[in-house]
Amino acid sequence: VAGEHTWPDKGSLYIATTHTQARYALPGVIKGFIERYPRVSLHMHQGSPTQIAEAVSKGNADFAIATEALHLYDDLVMLPCYHWNRSIVVTPDHPLAATSSVTIEALAKYPLVTYTFGFTGRSELDTAFNRAGLTPRIVFTATDADVIKTYVRLGLGVGVIASMAVDPLADPDLVRIDAHDIFSHSTTKIGFRRSTFLRSYMYDFIQRFAPHLTRDVVDTAVALRSNEEIEAMFQDIKLPEK
16 A cells, blocks of 8 residues: 555556466557556466466465456456457368358367367357257367467367457468357456455556446446446446457
C-alpha cells in the first residue's frame, strides 16, 4: 500500500497463464504495458489451468488468465475478458481444404490433432462431439498450438485450435476453416485473490487486456459475493470476440 503512494509506477506483476494466452493474446498488451511502466518488472508463469489456479491461490502470482477448469478458481474473483472460438486447420491437399464449412459429422471421419485435455477450451470440443453422439478420433494432443500445427503439416491429422492461433502470414501453408458453427465459444477470464491490493498499474493492465474492465467495473465486481453474481453482472455486456 505504501508503495502505491510513494512509487505508483514501480513494482512487480506476476501473471500465471497458458501458452495460448501468452503467445497469442498477451504480446500486444504486454508491450504497451512495459512501455508505459518501465519500472514494473513483469513475470509470466506458464502452466496448466490447475497450476495457474494454484499459483494465484498461494500468492505466487497476482493474476490468473485462463479459459478451462474455472471451477478451480472459486476462491478467486474471476472477470470475463473475451470470447473466442476454434478453427480447423488442414494442409492444402486435404479433402476438407476445398470446403468453406465443415459439419461435426464430417470432422468425426478424420483423425484429429488438438489440445491436451484441460487446456485451451478442449472440454468444449469433447462436449460438441458428445452432443452429436459422436466420438472424436484424437491421434495426437499438445498444450501448444504451434506444436499442433507442426503435426498437421506432417499429415498426422486435422488440427482444431484457437482461431487466434492461426496467422495467415506465419501459416501460409495451412488452410483455415471457421468452426464456430460446430463449437460454442469459450470465455477467457482474468482472476485474482479477493484480498489482493490492486495497484494502479494492475488496474491498468486489466483494462489493457479487457477494455470493458475499467477500474469502476472491477471494483463493483470485487464487492460482489460470488463468481455467480459476477457472471450475472456481465450478462448484458457484449464481450469482445477473438
